[in-house]
Amino acid sequence: MTLAGSRAGRFLARVGAIAWKEILHIRRDPRTLLLALAMPVVMLLLFGYGVSFDVDRIRLAVSDQDRTEASRRLAQAFTENHEFDPVGGDDADDADTIFRRHRAQAILVIPRGYEKDLARGGPARAQLLLDAADAVTAGQVLNKADAIALSESRRMASAPGISAAPSLQVKVSSRYNPEARSAVFIVPGLAAYLMAISAVLLTALTVAGEWERGSMEQLFASPVSRLEIVLGKLFPYLVVGLIQLLLVLGVGTNVFDVPILGSPLLVILAGVLFLAGMLGQGLLISVLAKNQLVATQAGSLSSLLPSLLLSGMLVPIDNMPAVLRLISRIVPARYMVDALRQILLKGNGFAQVWPDLLAMLVFAVAIVALATARFKRRIA
């Protein structure tokens, strides 16, 4: 055998030995595994019933094809209470592009002839297009649009020279998630959330466990390198994480009719990149913590809170205060949630999703490198 061959052989033997041992640990501790696999299903069923949250400052694009005083007044009615924030006007034809690029969450379309219809005594029609992939926001927008339309009709009815009948109808049509069901919206978020927690916790515990047991000293006295330990430890949990992802998606599609419009391969790719980052985060914690208790606390705080609150899973990122919005940029769950929603609900492909994938890749590489660097092979 050549030197390179035997070197690669020993490398694989060492990584394989560590991965295999980890698998045996998992097999010996079926409760943890069961918890990791049952949790997604239970959580999904619990969350499936949806919760409603307050939404403010929805980004609204106005497509004013009438360009009259009346049409401008209607647009103003939407934005004057800061419930909607105007963004640059766009063509209604281009709604898909606007939504895919996240330029706006809703588009108000005022058709040509709107003022004439009003003057004639109605009914005047306007249309509100909604990006309902984010169902919580969509539900809120729906209510707000109704309220604004109603008060606008009343105001016009009381103005002199216009007939008394309510003359404005705003027709709302949702894109992507026509019924604005929250299960559909919650599944991608939940998948990211569950993968984050169990990936961070499992790795944080397994490395801290080696320190506590004293076996880390034994490993460090052998020719096993830090990278080999890291890779060997990450691999089995990567597989567990992917199984979780498939479970959540399986329950989501079968019980809650979540569509998988895009490529399943792209979903897996996103899952691998996201998990790599989360596993690296767990590793970093356990390298720094050295005991299981501290590792558990740091692990759950650092995975649970950001992925629950800053990922856009429950609270849309656009509705966050600026500071949190900024922080959310370094939360990988944010990119995972976005990627999953895009792929599953909008059917977007690599061309649209790559920025999310890139962000997760950067995070994963950075944090695994950091963990490996901080992983001291010498004791004390």
Added chain:
Amino acid sequence: MNPAHSIEAERLSRRFGSFLAVDDVSFHVEKGEIFGYLGANGAGKSTTIRMLIGLLTPSSGRASVAGHDVASDPEGVKAAIGYMSQKFSLYLDLPVEENLRFFGGAYGLWGKDLQRRADEVLELTGLAEHRKAITGALPGGIRQRLALGSAVLHRPSIVFLDEPTAGVDPEARRSFWRLIRDLSRGGTTVFVTTHYLDEAEYCRRIGLMVDGRLVALDTPAELKRTWVPDRVLLVRGRNLTAGAAALRARPGVRAAEPFGAGLHLRVDPAAWDGAAVRTVLEASGGEGVSVEVAEPTLEDVFLAVVGRGAEAQAAQEVAP
């Protein structure tokens, strides 16, 4: 490095903050010998081992192990040695066999080679019948044998065993030491630390550590000669009082005290033996005299060494 030496340590020191855990230690270990490293809790035994195997960087001094410098080539050292740490480290939730396979894998063994070595080691350590047993369910003595087996799976030329028999019953300790001697006969150098002085008798040479310093190093017999120069004689018989007084007056007799019905003597072994003592006692009216020579133990050596260490310490503290 002398090619007959497995380990060479030269003025090795390690400090933790202001605390000097290992203080200017020099020694060598010859190929194939069992080298015992003795000392009380906190004497610096584990710290010395950790420096020798590349886990801790020495604060000063140098050491080489199996021809590799521990500071500049710790990886070379690691590949050449086996190590059984004090706070062990088998995976208790795994079967015996899987522990062996894991540590074999960690040293780069795989496939058929790994299987063959694991079988050999199971045979060697007498664990073949336990191969499928969960490690945590086995008694401590068997686990220690498994730990030793895991440390020699890759046929290292040197093994470092840090208190391998702590907390194990005497019979299991004896069978463990049989294994150690088998290894040494097979050419493996064994560096072993222990608390048990009776075990140290099995070592070819012994280093004694007190508070981070290596205060004595030699074969057990030589240590006894230099550190316990007196011989203790136990005398039984009747009418020994006059004889005891006569003995006390003679040169080479350091003490002669009544002890139960008999006498307890401390003498210079060069000047006195059992027969000479009996002659003196019988000349002074002693009857039915029998003399038994108590050979010094390493226990006596250790007490003498620690006593000397304490005196040196006291002298240092008094000195300006």
